[in-house]
Amino acid sequence: MQAAFAALSSIVSWFASIVDPMCGPIGVFRLFAQGTLLACGDTGWGDEIAYGFMITTSLAICTLPIGLFLGFFIALAKQSEEKSLRLATNIYTTIFRGLPELLTLFIVYYGLQIVAQRVMLAVGYEGPVEINAFIAGMIALGVVFSAYCSEVLLSAFKAIPRGQYEAGDALGFHRGKTMRLIVLPQLVRIALPGLGNLWMALLKDTALVSVIGLPDILRQTGIAARVTKNAFEFFSIACLLFLILAMLSSMVFSALERWTKRAEVTR
């Protein structure tokens, strides 16, 4: 079993090194930046920046499902007939939309540390407890994303007429089936532009996690800038990488939008 896992992970990392867009065999830094500050390997900063790029994208991609999942259920709770449920979820969105993302991040990072320390003390372990910056970033950004996401989904839910639910009842579907087969496909179509904006905001917010020490694009380029004293060049590269991410995601989102609207009549 262990051997199988090791083999699998080595295959995955081999594949990733082949398709690595920066320092792979056909990566940009490998092809065009040989002998410059951006070279891959020990002579340049190419591989460090490529690692930061990977951390940034994986943080955003890991946060997205958490935020969507939480946001969906919060949106459902917000339209519940139960007053206490609405109140509880409204408190949640008010708090996390009102706080600066950086502050949320610090509160999660240091707060979790305190909580974890107390728990460990209660268990009997007396040592320094450190929270992983990636996990803290995932929680903080996921919570903020879910708060905004619930608002987007709520307004999308409101755009779906009651008749659609009644149609589900008339067909004898139970509630889950109505949701899955009738409401969700329309919800995705309506909410997609809003979710696209939130994804862009999430991508940009990942840069904040560099402050608590996650080696993402900004931190890696910042280290390179401090060591080489070429701050302008390296921070420009950071901006460029974020722009590339924004462009890639806007392409993906427009493709998604076309895909969700494939059933609509073209006029």
Add this chain to the structure above:
Amino acid sequence: MSHAETMLPALPPPPEALKRYTFSRLLGRALLGVWLAASVGIFLFVVDSWSPEKFAKYGPSFLSGLRVTLTLVAISIVLGGILSLPIAYGRMTKNKVLSWIAYGYVYFFRGTPLITQLFLVYYGLGSFRPYLEAVGLWSLFKDAWFCALFTFTLNTAAYQAEILRGAIESVPRGQHEGAAALGLPKSVAFFKIILPQAMIVALRPYGNEIILMIKGSAIVAIVTVFDLMGETRRAFSRTYDFQMYLWAAVLYMIMVEMLRNLWAWIETRLTRHLKR
């Protein structure tokens, strides 16, 4: 033929049907309980580690941090609003070159994180020190506060230009045509007919932009400006007392909520002629 001589005595209302204890009710109560427990826990935590000396020592610095945040946001919003006018014009003009420049500007500032832009200005412009010294701007750009103001102004100008453009383009074509049919000159039509309608559309996004700037301004703490967040970090690094962050959270929440309510009030006030 018969009729009732006496009315039926009034009956007491039927007993109210017991509300079923549904899952959502249970969940709602449980979540409210969680919030209650959290707030009580935080309250106890604050009371537990409360000390008047700390409050006397760091309270005023929090207020000065609040002042720095508010001035920074206010100045950059106003300057950004002025700068956004030519950019919005560039985005709407038929001139290819101008519109591409404006598009590139907006794309850059909306596509990259504010913190990266701030680092680019604060650390990056140091590479151009000789040139900046030659034109006499270095004394400005070595100041973190000015760099933050500069970055925020450029950034919010891009967002505000998009808000303005979207609002102006949301005014229906018929309004332009109506003005033309009345023989109004273009400039009068723009200022008296198009712009007032556009500003109502733009009101809410402008409010959101101010809120975003207040929240975004927290990052200046990283480049050593002592705004609310900076003061919080300084106080935390000296006391290791977690409640500093909670105080900052409360202050930020108050700012944002006040602004949100003020904006909702302004909006209902300005759109009362549209109510039917």
